[in-house]
Amino acid sequence: MMLLGHTKFTPDWHFGVWKIKWRQSDAECMEDIAYTVKASSRSRHNIPQRVNDPSRPVVFLNWKTFLENYFKLLKNITKYYHFRCTADEPRVLICREFCDSEEVRFNLLKARPEAGCLPTVKVIPPLDHLRQWYLYEKIAPFFINEVARDIVCPKPSIPK
Known part of the structure; x- marks a missing residue:
């Protein structure tokens, strides 16, 4: 349920x-899931973004560590429902708990990031062998298509 005004x-x-x-x-x-995404809209505006697609790579960046260098943490952020910024005060975030509450200003910027500076690429670790065995033993039996099963839950090469 959404709050009034959202x-x-x-x-x-x-x-x-x-x-x-x-x-x-x-x-x-x-591949099947990507097809359902494409087929879900007549105008083809739903476009799947596959992580291992070399023609359209999806790169994960370590934004949390990067942004901690430049911004202060806003404590109790969940109590605020209205946020705005202005060009006159680019370092300030203006918050309200509700639409008729008093505005509270927070200066969140510690330092200005360099132009073009991006965070490091986040390396996604592979599944550990215990998780691979779990998927193979508990999830793989539910697959109807054997080819899909071998892609999603292949038998681990590491002995149990």
């Missing part, structure tokens, strides 16, 4: 459109 985020609607298509499918691997 609006829905547009991508939520697109996710809802995809969810309808997803319920009618029997997708068992990422």
Whole structure:
């Protein structure tokens, strides 16, 4: 349930459109899921972004560590529901608990980041062998398509 005065985020609607298509499918691997995303909209505005697609790489960056160098932490952020910034005060975040509450100003900027400076690439570790064995023994039996099963839950090469 949303608070009074809030609006829905547009991508939520697109996710809802995809969810309808997803319920009618029997997708068992990422390729199948990507197809349901593409097929969920007539105008093809839902586009899957696959992590291991070399033509459209998805790179994960370590934003948390990077931003800690430049911004202060806003304590009790969950009690605020209204946020705004202005061009007149670019370092200041203006917050309100509710639309009719008094505004509170926070200077969040510690230092200005250099132009073009990006965080380091986050390396995603592979699944450990215990997790691989769990998927193979507990999840793989539910697959209908053997090819999909071998892609998603292959037999681990490391003995148990």
